[in-house]
Amino acid sequence: MKEEKKHEAGLRTVQRAIDILYCFTLEEQELSLTEIAKKISLPKSTTTRLLATLEQNRLVVKDPETLKYRLGQGLYYLGYIAGKSMEVREIARPVMERLRDETRETVNLYVLEQDARVCVEQCEGLQALRHMVRIGERLPLWAGAGGKVLLAYQSPAFQERIFAQVPTKERLARLAAELEVIRERGVASSVDEREVGSAAVAAPIFNIRGEVRACLSISGPTHRFAPDVLGKFETTVKEGAQAISEKLGYRP
Amino acid sequence: MKEEKKHEAGLRTVQRAIDILYCFTLEEQELSLTEIAKKISLPKSTTTRLLATLEQNRLVVKDPETLKYRLGQGLYYLGYIAGKSMEVREIARPVMERLRDETRETVNLYVLEQDARVCVEQCEGLQALRHMVRIGERLPLWAGAGGKVLLAYQSPAFQERIFAQVPTKERLARLAAELEVIRERGVASSVDEREVGSAAVAAPIFNIRGEVRACLSISGPTHRFAPDVLGKFETTVKEGAQAISEKLGYRP
DNA sequence: AAATTAAATTCCGTTGAATGGAACGTAAGG
DNA sequence: CCTTACGTTCCATTCAACGGAATTTAATTT
Numbered sequence: 365m366k367e368e369k370k371h372e373a374g375l376r377t378v379q380r381a382i383d384i385l386y387c388f389t390l391e392e393q394e395l396s397l398t399e400i401a402k403k404i405s406l407p408k409s410t411t412t413r414l415l416a417t418l419e420q421n422r423l424v425v426k427d428p429e430t431l432k433y434r435l436g437q438g439l440y441y442l443g444y445i446a447g448k449s450m451e452v453r454e455i456a457r458p459v460m461e462r463l464r465d466e467t468r469e470t471v472n473l474y475v476l477e478q479d480a481r482v483c484v485e486q487c488e489g490l491q492a493l494r495h496m497v498r499i500g501e502r503l504p505l506w507a508g509a510g511g512k513v514l515l516a517y518q519s520p521a522f523q524e525r526i527f528a529q530v531p532t533k534e535r536l537a538r539l540a541a542e543l544e545v546i547r548e549r550g551v552a553s554s555v556d557e558r559e560v561g562s563a564a565v566a567a568p569i570f571n572i573r574g575e576v577r578a579c580l581s582i583s584g585p586t587h588r589f590a591p592d593v594l595g596k597f598e599t600t601v602k603e604g605a606q607a608i609s610e611k612l613g614y615r616p
Numbered sequence: 617m618k619e620e621k622k623h624e625a626g627l628r629t630v631q632r633a634i635d636i637l638y639c640f641t642l643e644e645q646e647l648s649l650t651e652i653a654k655k656i657s658l659p660k661s662t663t664t665r666l667l668a669t670l671e672q673n674r675l676v677v678k679d680p681e682t683l684k685y686r687l688g689q690g691l692y693y694l695g696y697i698a699g700k701s702m703e704v705r706e707i708a709r710p711v712m713e714r715l716r717d718e719t720r721e722t723v724n725l726y727v728l729e730q731d732a733r734v735c736v737e738q739c740e741g742l743q744a745l746r747h748m749v750r751i752g753e754r755l756p757l758w759a760g761a762g763g764k765v766l767l768a769y770q771s772p773a774f775q776e777r778i779f780a781q782v783p784t785k786e787r788l789a790r791l792a793a794e795l796e797v798i799r800e801r802g803v804a805s806s807v808d809e810r811e812v813g814s815a816a817v818a819a820p821i822f823n824i825r826g827e828v829r830a831c832l833s834i835s836g837p838t839h840r841f842a843p844d845v846l847g848k849f850e851t852t853v854k855e856g857a858q859a860i861s862e863k864l865g866y867r868p
Numbered sequence: 869a870a871a872t873t874a875a876a877t878t879c880c881g882t883t884g885a886a887t888g889g890a891a892c893g894t895a896a897g898g
Numbered sequence: 899c900c901t902t903a904c905g906t907t908c909c910a911t912t913c914a915a916c917g918g919a920a921t922t923t924a925a926t927t928t
Contacts, residue, residue, distance in 0.1 A: 374669025376885065377629040377915065382673045385694055393701035397876060407917050412877065417626025421634045427863060431876070435698035437824070437865060442637055443695010446687035449645035458682075572689070611679065613689060628914060629886065649905060659888050664906065683905070 380404060381414050385423065385435065394432045452569060452578045453485050455611045460487045460580070463604045467597060469584040470495050471604075474503070474510045474566075476577050479526060481505055481514055484578075495562050495583040506530045506539055508558035509566035510581040515539075516546040517568050517576035551598045556586055563589035565597045567605035572613035580605040632656060633666050637675065637687065646684045704821060704830045705737050707863045712739045712832070715856045719849060721836040722747050723856075726755070726762045726818075728829050731778060733757055733766050736830075747814050747835040758782045758791055760810035761818035762833040767791075768798040769820050769828035803850045808838055815841035817849045819857035824865035832857045 383404045387395060395403075401411040415433060418424045422438035448454065452475065460471045464487035473485035480502045488494055497503070505511040505526050515526055523543070530536040546552045555563040564583035568576040582597050589597070635656045639647060647655075653663040667685060670676045674690035700706065705725065712723045716739040725737035732754045740746060749755065757763040757778050767778055775795070782788040798804045807815040816835035820828040834849050841849070 374672050375629055375633075375665055377627055378633040378666065378669045379673070381627075381630040381633065382669070382675065386673075386690075388694070388697055388701075390697055390700060393697065393706060398874085408876070409878080409917055409919095410915080413627055413915080414630065417630045417634070420626050421631070421638075423634065425865075429859075434701045435694060437698065437702065438638075439691065439694045439698040440702060441695075442640070442687060442691045443693075443698060445640055445642055445645065446689065446691040446695060448642060449640075449686045450689065450692060454645065607681075613677075650903085660905070661888060661890095661907080662886080665886080 377414075380406065380410075381418060384411070384414055384418065385439070388435050394427075394430075394434050396430075396432050400433065450612065452571075452608070452612065456485060456569070456578075456580065456608050457487075459604050459607050460485065463487070463580075463582060463600060464489065467582055467600060469582050469588070469597075472497060472510065472581045472583065474514065474579050474581065476505075476514050476518075477502070479505065479529070481511055481579075489584060491584075491588075493585050495564070495585060497583075503558070504529065506535075507554070509552045509554040509564040509583070510579050511558075512539070512542060512546055512552040512554065513566045513568045513579045514576060516543040516552065549598075551602050553594055553598060555589060555594075561586050563594070565589075565594060565601050567598075567601040568609075569605050569612070570609040570614040570616075574614065580608065629666075632658065632662070633670060636663070636666055636670065637691070640687050646679075646682075646686050648682075648684050652685065702864065704823075704860065704864065708737060708821070708830075708832065708860050709739075711856050711859050712737065715739070715832075715834060715852060716741065719834055719852060721834050721840070721849075724749060724762065724833045724835065726766065726831050726833065728757075728766050728770075729754070731757065731781070733763055733831075741836060743836075743840075745837050747816070747837060749835075755810070756781065758787075759806070761804040761806040761816040761835070762831050763810075764791070764794060764798055764804040764806065765818045765820045765831045766828060768795040768804065801850075803854050805846055805850060807841060807846075813838050815846070817841075817846060817853050819850075819853040820861075821857050821864070822861040822866040822868075826866065832860065 384400055387400055387403045397408060397411060397415065400415070401408045404411065415424060415426070419426055419433075419436070422436040424433045425436040426433050453473065456473050460473060464471045468490040470489040471487040472483050474481040475484050481504075483497045483499050483501050483503070486497070486499055488496070503511060505515045506529055515523060527536055527540070530539060542552075551565060551567050553563070553565045562583060563586045564581050566579050566581035569578040569580060571577055580601055582601050636652055639652055639655045649660060649663060649667065652667070653660045656663065667676060667678070671678055671685075671688070674688040676685045677688040678685050704727065708725050712725060716723045720742040722741040723739045724735050726733040727736050733756075735749045735751050735753050735755070738749070738751055740748070755763060757767045758781055767775060770778075779788055779792065782791060794804075803817060803819050805815070805817040814835060815838045816833050818831050818833035821830040821832060823829055832853055834853050
């Protein structure tokens with residue numbers, strides 16, 4: 365009658381080994397055998413064997429003096445790789461290539477950096493006439509589709525700081541009004557805005573904590589962004605950015 | 617007759633799970649089931665089960681689209697803790713307390729930061745008259761026991777840069793000559809050097825790659841550092857620093 | 869110095885957890 | 899359409915993992 369089943373426990377031994385790893389926290393970085401055995405409610409003999417295996421693989425280290433255990437360099441190494449493969453760029457690249465092939469236009473990935481956005485990844489368009497930004501280039505947040513989406517999802521205080529950079533009163537008024545709409549629709553677009561002759565659409569990328577620190581954009585020459593095409597592109601970037609957000613661990 | 621035994625293989629299932637984690641590298645951050653199964657030479661059914669367990673614990677993530685696996689956020693989290701508990705400060709603290717109780721003098725931990733040393737941890741001496749540096753304080757590398765040990769183990773190019781900071785020619789000559797001796801003995805000492813009335817001894821802490829990025833020092837008023845005591849303290853810091861180095865993973 | 873306590877390690881007979889081959893489902897490509 | 903490749907599910911078999919008990923080691927008290 366007892367439903368001891370822990371939701372969905374996997375392979376028992378592996379599960380136990382993982383439970384041990386999760387015993388360690390920032391507050392308790394060092395644990396003795398007995399402490400660990402108690403935490404995972406297992407006999408010390410079993411725990412010793414599990415720990416020995418983890419130690420052989422450098423996932424934990426045993427201090428030969430105190431006999432206490434800490435998480436080991438192996439985890440540090442794996443964590444580093446995990447961090448890398450969780451980076452937006454890594455995740456975004458395949459999606460960006462797909463969008464580029466679909467739209468034949470240039471696809472850019474921007475990340476927020478202080479009071480500007482920086483292009484960190486790019487898939488060049490397939491047509492001779494391309495819209496191009498250099499990787500590493502810094503652009504303002506108060507103009508262009510990419511800048512506007514990033515801005516739209518920041519705190520009011522942050523937005524105020526950026527508003528101070530806007531050159532004319534008219535632009536500022538237009539921008540402020542637009543941000544609301546962008547948040548509602550989840551996309552921004554710009555035609556002949558930052559540069560005459562260029563158009564773009566952009567959508568926000570949410571990280572696991574629901575913050576917007578990056579965005580995806582599709583851009584090209586204005587004449588290829590007629591209203592109907594622009595509408596289609598808007599849907600496309602939005603879907604692309606959503607796909608990336610989900611892969612980053614964001615659950616709406 | 618076959619000695620299939622892999623050196624010392626631990627619990628089979630756990631070992632296999634760990635082998636999976638180590639399949640991922642910076643070059644290959646994404647792997648399919650078949651790729652993983654091939655790498656660890658196991659049937660796909662077994663591999664699936666292992667991966668499922670790892671996934672439930674967020675040590676890997678499966679991309680629902682491509683069905684490929686990456687290392688997960690759980691490893692990122694654990695790696696962060698592992699990193700923290702590998703930090704010199706964490707490791708050093710208990711050793712420092714022991715030395716303080718043994719010597720009754722103030723024990724400091726300095727780390728190299730650019731062209732100076734910074735005090736990052738301290739155990740105050742037990743006597744009314746103490747030698748005190750504030751945590752976070754930046755001190756030069758060309759004076760004081762701590763500065764000199766740190767300097768002694770850096771590259772010649774680095775040392776030259778520091779030499780330029782030394783105010784008088786005589787001090788420079790003395791310093792340059794001393795570094796050699798410090799490296800040989802593995803300890804530095806200073807009496808009325810950086811501050812009149814204060815004395816100190818210091819020894820290098822080696823990280824896992826054999827580099828010296830930190831040092832341990834014992835310091836107090838000169839009158840309590842008579843030659844015989846100083847000699848004893850030198851042995852004490854040296855042993856303390858060695859203990860820390862070993863816990864950091866340094867093997868001489 | 870002996871006695872007591874607590875923690876870590878080793879041993880070994882028992883059992884069910886993990887295994888892997890085969891069958892099944894699904895998607896891509898010729 | 900058939901073929902190929904990949905991922906998933908099933909189930910009877912077996913040996914790997916288990917845990918209670920015995921042993922060793924270290925620290926603490928009497």
